[in-house]
Amino acid sequence: MAETDADWRALTERIQGMMRFTPHAHALNFSITHVERGKAHGLAPFRADLVGDPDTGVIAGGVVIAFLDHLSGVAAMTALKTPTSLATLDLRIDYMRPAAAGADVRAEAHCYKVARSVAFVRATAFEQSPDDPIANATGVFMVGAAQGKAS
């Protein structure tokens, strides 16, 4: 449990490195703005080629799915004592309202429980404040998904 600033810097750098080497997160320009134990904040910038409905000009629901899935995985990663691979088992998303047209989407994810095999995460997407959410997500991740497979 003893964590030094150096540990946190190393973890933050490791996670930011992971983002750079995750092709899909890179393709959508996702960024991680803050991490702490079990928590991650991130940004999915608006782009015209990511619009989901040309009549409204709102970023696609699919981008919000990918972003919440990704950020939830990052939050789970920060909650693990030993770094290992994670895979999404299931993800539920409730859309409270459409995002504002042309707006960037922010999100916060909180991994509130890590068990031996699974991690449980909640996440919220919003433009300005988590008190005015676009969507809420609940996800369950398998811990050590790639054991014996990845190097």
Added chain:
Amino acid sequence: MSGVSGPEIGDVIARIPYATFLGVRAEQRGDELTLILPYKEMLIGNPMLPALHGGVVGAFMELAAIAQLSIATRGARLPKTIDITIDYMRSGKPKDTFARARVVRTGRRIANVHVEAWQGERAAPIAALHGNFLLTADEEPASGD
């Protein structure tokens, strides 16, 4: 294409910038629709395995639901997602992915849709989605709001 038969699926997909970004294509036989997500390196979420990003598989299935609904309801406006639940059964290999959506029930305002995504075998889905979608009727004004 014609106003009587409702929108052709190719037109629906082509109108969605995000679907174009992903390179999604559609094959339609009658009212049965298969969406294809051609493999690209940018779809990878875990480069070590490698595996497709779970989020993009979910997004692809949501597109399949929206496309199937817009054919079924013949609406000019796209349906809006209310909630979705995605189950991941297998990791997505770096190859083409397919999805087919089934409209379980269509009410006046809400439709319930089930989608499966697969790669090699249809009988061995990599992921499934079920969700509720709000139908935005063109001619019928939303009551109360």
